[in-house]
Amino acid sequence: MSAQIVPNGNRRRPDLHLINDEDSVFEQDILRNPGSVEPWLAYIQFKVQHGTTQGQAFVLERACSQLPRSYKLWKMYLEYRIKHVSHLNAALYANEYRKANALFERALILLNKMPRIWELYLHFLLRQPFVTRTRRTFDRALRALPVTQHRRIWVLYRPFADSVAGITAVKIWRRYMQLRPEDAEDFIELLTQAGLYTDAIKASMGALNNTRFISKHGRGQFELWSEMVNLMIDHAADIGPSHETGIDVERIIRSGISRFTDQRGKLWTGLATYWIRRGCFERGRDVFEEGLVSVMTVRDFTLVFDSYVEFEESVICGLMETASARTQKGIIDDDADFELDIRMMRFEQLMDRRPFLLNDILLRQNPNNVLEWEKRAALWGSNKSEVVGTYTAAIAAIQPKKAVGPVYQLWANYAKFYERGGDLRDARIIMEKAVKVPFKSVTELADMWIEWAEMELRNQNFDDAVRVLAKAIQAPKRSTVDYFDETLSPQLRVHKSWKLWSFYVDLVESVCSLEETKKVYERIFELRIATPQTVVNYANLLEEHHYYEESFKIYERGLDLFSYPVAFELWNLYLTKAVDRKISIERLRDLFEQAVEDCPPKFAKVIYLMYGNLEEERGLARHAMRIYERATRAVADEDRADMFNFYITKSASNFGLPSTRPIYERAISALPDNEARDMCLKFAEMEKRLGEIDRARAIYGHASQFCDPRTTPDFWTKWESFEVQHGNEDTFKEMLRIKRSVQAQYNTDVNFIASQALARSSRRPEDATKFEGQDSMEALERQARAPAGFVAASDGPSMTGTSQAIPSNPDTIDIDDADVDE
Template sequence: MERTSASQPDLYLISDQDIVYEQDLLRDPGSVTPWLAYIEFKQQHGTPYEQAFVMERACKQLPRSYKLWKMYLEFRMNHLRGRNAAIHRSEYHKVNSLFERALILLNKMPRIWEMYLSFLLQQPIVTQTRRTFDRALRALPVTQHNRIWRLYKPFARSASGETAVKIYSRYMQIHPENAEEYIDLLIDMGHYTEAVKRYIDILNNPRFQSKQGKSHFQLWSEMVELLVNKAKEIETGAHVGIDVDGIIRSGIERFADQRGRLWAGLATYWITRGNFEKARDIFEEGITTVMTVRDFTMIFDSYVEFEESVIGNLMEEASVRASKGKLDEDADLDLDLRMLRFEQLMDRRPFLVNDVLLRQNPNNVIEWEKRVALWGDNKAEVVQTYTNAIAAINPKKAHGKFHELWGNYAKFYEKGGDLDTARVIMDKAVKVPFKTVNELAETWCEWAEMELRNENFDKAVEIMAKATQAPKKSSVDYFDETLSPQQRVHKSWKLWSFYVDLVESVGTLEETRKIYERIFELRIATPQTVVNYANLLEENKYFEESFKVYERGLDLFSYPVAFELWNLYLTKAVDRKISIERLRDLFEQALDGCPPKFAKVLYLMYGNLEEERGLARHAMRIYERATRAVSDEDRFEMFDFYITKSASNFGLTSTRPIYERAIAALPDKEAKDMCLKFAEMERRLGEIDRARAIYGHASQFCDPRTNAGFWQKWEAFEVQHGNEDTFKEMLRIKRSVQAQYNTDVNFIASQAIARSQQRAQEGIPETEEEKEQADAMAALERQARAPMGFVAASTGPEGGNRPPPAGKEPQPAAPVNPDAINLDEDMDAED
């Protein structure tokens, strides 16, 4: 293939069969068509050398034909496919020269450049290949450069080193959006400083969008990780433009949830650079500024690990020196100092954690108390902690019991014997604008208790008097949040309760009474206040005064509180044996407007009073009133009690009207039980017919299927006292009652529902017969609900106009004879 022209020695390549094609070429030398036909003929019948001969002539004849050159170049490239470029170097060089000839006139054809560059990539000639890529970029328009860069970038990766970096730096000028790819290359090539600079560029560019879908924080984290891990290899300083400390600190300000990791990373950076003291300063700054325990734990653990590694290395060096018999006092002293520093660090941990929590919320009273406990017996630090807490906590935002912090502060001085300072603290505490009145009241009580512990009783009373000081008539609302706690504290029940207990213990009766009266004037008395005041007067033999206190309490409170006060008041009044007329008036006042659920106890007390000190007849009237006034739950029991009392006072016969009224007033279930008692009483009196009539009356309440006990009792009664006729009558009534319940729609429906629910719970399926019965009961219920004069429709969807079954003729309705005799009724009458 070295011969490339149709010179005289190459004429032997033209055979007789080629003459036709040669003549076509002579006739139309400027056309591509005869050349293509000639080449196609040679591809079918010629040797590769003959094909190359024709293509070479064609390209020389028509050097601007893209089609001929592409065909020729592909043919020459295919001829070398699979051959080693080093062994056949000369052949590859010939094809390279052919490409250079083609590009003289076809240098704007990107496909030719791509073929040439792909062919060069197969050869071990880096410099020539790089220069050819550069020529292609210069020759082609910018719009075609992507086709070249698609080959150029893999070449750069394979070339590596400075070549790759320079190639990619040129690529970044055209495609800055692919900066991540360039950064990866720089990291792979070890150009860490340049990689960091590129990171800084894209992070400072607000329009940059990661093609790998990374967020701004992810890119920033990758840069920080690179700075920390390659600290020794990266050049820093103002002349380079990389301020590692400033970069990481800016991240600490921006990314609050990553502060622990960033502080630890910054310290690791200085550790990697060998500046241990700087790293230690960073750790200290981190653990004293972070706001969460998670971040603190992360930094502290890294700090501890760093100190342990340093101490471990020093101990290894000391052991090596000891094995060689060498002594180094400076090194040993340094080791001891580091051990001491490490122990102090571990001892500081609880305080540092407490600092974190207090930075989160300086109003956290619980954490301030924990800090006081951490100092133990260090009095100076305890006092300083209390001072700092009081200065830092906003009373309105305090989390925890702020008043207890003041109290504990005063107790600290009290235990130390400095009672004057403790009083000064409590005096300041009662002026604090707490969140609630209750906290202020607790503070006053704590101050008084402190004086009591030191047996200063008069001082304690004086303090409570000051705490409860208020105008004669106060219109202040205890629950008015717009007023300060100091303006409302005089209406605190807790404060007055402590005050009155204190004066009652160490003062006189008159002083105590004045305080109780003041409580009533301020209208803050509770039921317990009323009871306590009344008991105080009673203990001191002021019985009438105590009764007046109860009456004042009854004016203040309504039911149900009034019931408890009446109960106590009436009990004590009865025990005092005051006049019966006055007691009757009190009972009538108590019963006036009393709710039914509280009436029973009062009526029983009233009736018992009449039985003991009045007339039995009056007691019976009271019990009779009670049966109407008490609640439904207590009515049966009240009737039973009334009957018992009537029988004991006036005999059994006097209870008949009571029984009758009870049966009429009570619901069916309780009326049945009352009937049984009534019938038993009549039986004991020998009134068998009366008892039988009562049984007959009660039977209407008793379904034989659910109240078998009643019918057994009646049957036993008839067996003992009746005859055959009465027994038959009892059975007839039983059948009648059962029939009545069988036709009671509501009863049937409730029974069916109960059975179906029970079967559903047991998992038993419903039978067809039961379904039919359920449908029948539903129809019966609709019929019962239908208006008068209407007939319920059929259960079918067609109502009463349902057609007869298939195959059957409709039957005419049977005529109704109004004079027909009902034989069933006659038979029942005979029975």
């Protein structure tokens, strides 16, 4: 069919047979509106519903050719072609894919600023086995689109780069990092996987130097820095020298050592490992040595030392294996054997240095630690020069005010070192310097003086020891210095140290006369630093030399200095010795009266008992009773009941039982309810022994007012037993009436009711059953013990066998046994 000219000016195409009569309406619309998209869209929609695949492609091709700048038409056409080949294998039907690619290229001639077209094209290319073409297309898309649209391309480009891997992926990622530097961690991981360790380290350094970098995985600066350092250490052999790569590994790790103090051991070990893996063994050994003398904690020291030992062992093992191989081959290498010997000697020296290195760590932590300096001196053993050097360094390093431990002990051990060597003159020189040190407290200075005196005593220089202590306690006649005034140096306050004076007085007492010892004691009293022990020691000293009256005067001076409770101990000793001395009774009475005059109730019991015992032995019993009566008012509340019992016992033994009645009466009125109840029972028992049954019954009646039947059943049991033995029916009923009255009185006490409810709730059920089971047996026993003619309370005679009911009297008192047991 020959070509014909159509009204739109184009030659008639040979495939016009695809246009049928149904399409004429759409063709006419296209002719009438050649620049409009709507007729073509309607035409395409009609072909989709009623046309063939070839017809759809024909209409879409004509539409895109006539309106090549229409994004909507090209998008429909391209999606149609992609759908057409989506089910085909890209390798077997490469021609079809090539046609689609050509169509995309045609569309991008005028629509290269449309990101959606690029996305369709790139998605389509990713399904094809063309890496280079796909990469170049991605690059074209990035060049064609504005930067604001690049994110849409990189969403596809990044997975493509990861799938390709290798150098291509690295190059792609480098471009991506210019847009998204926050993904540096993924880039570093890619570089590490690709074996580009130098580039990975540089990328890490760039991320760390970026102050606005925030890890997407929540890692901190230290964690990122640690990963970079580990990368440097693990791949030290793959990283070139610093002048080529620009990476100064040692400088980086040392900066971390100074910055991250809690990771020093790990970083020193890492730096040494870096040099070892680069083959610089001597450099690594130097790093280990530097680490051992610079770390500050035992944990870091252990980490560095163990790594150092492991390195030396590995080197020695390697040399030994080499030597063994040479021996098997019959080769003799003196240089190699000498190197092995040097290595072994160095290793042994390292192991010997470990205690000293560890001690250095502890001293670097705190140079004022006295105990560690002592340990260091002990490590040197008998090496005199090193021991002296250690003590000299310790004295220079320790600040006495900040010292941890007794500084005086360090000076004392320093002097003892010379003393053990027989150089007593140098030891004294050290002691003279030591007592001038500004110690932290007066106690330490006093201990220093005592150490000096003990050194003289060990060498049998008794006079020198006394002279040393006399110099230490030298002070003005009237000292106004306050022992606790911290603003004054210890040297100005040491003359008031009781510890120093105590040692001095013991020494003088041992080697000097009594008169000199008395002068020392008197000086202690003048300085007002005497303690109770000083008073006792001074008094005992005079007593040993038979100066009894003077020893009593010392006790009196001590009583003037000290108040209770110290004064109680002094009075106890003083009175005991005075009584044993058998001085006049009048003087002893004066002493006891002075003792009890201001004595607190807490301590009065012992003194009153001693006073009463004195009167019983050397005075009159009547006077002793008066003293015991005074004691019942003077002692503390917790001792009053015991004092009354003691008073009653003494009165009964001296004047008979009837004399105790007023004592019992006063005790009952003075003691609290619990103790008064026990006193009443004893009083009643005493009256019963005297045959005063009515008086005993009256005492029971008086005691019943503070004896609730539910809490104190023992009291009522005893009274009931008393009535059964000595009473009659009226007295027994009166006892029961009083019991009910008391119980009713306690029933109105709210606090008591609450406590009883709590007690009942805590009582075990089996206990209640046991008590109920005992009621009937106890009733029978009481009936058997009752005197003739005495009828126990009951519900009345048994009415078994009769139907006549006994009329009840509402005024009858119920004295059932169950009530008695309540």
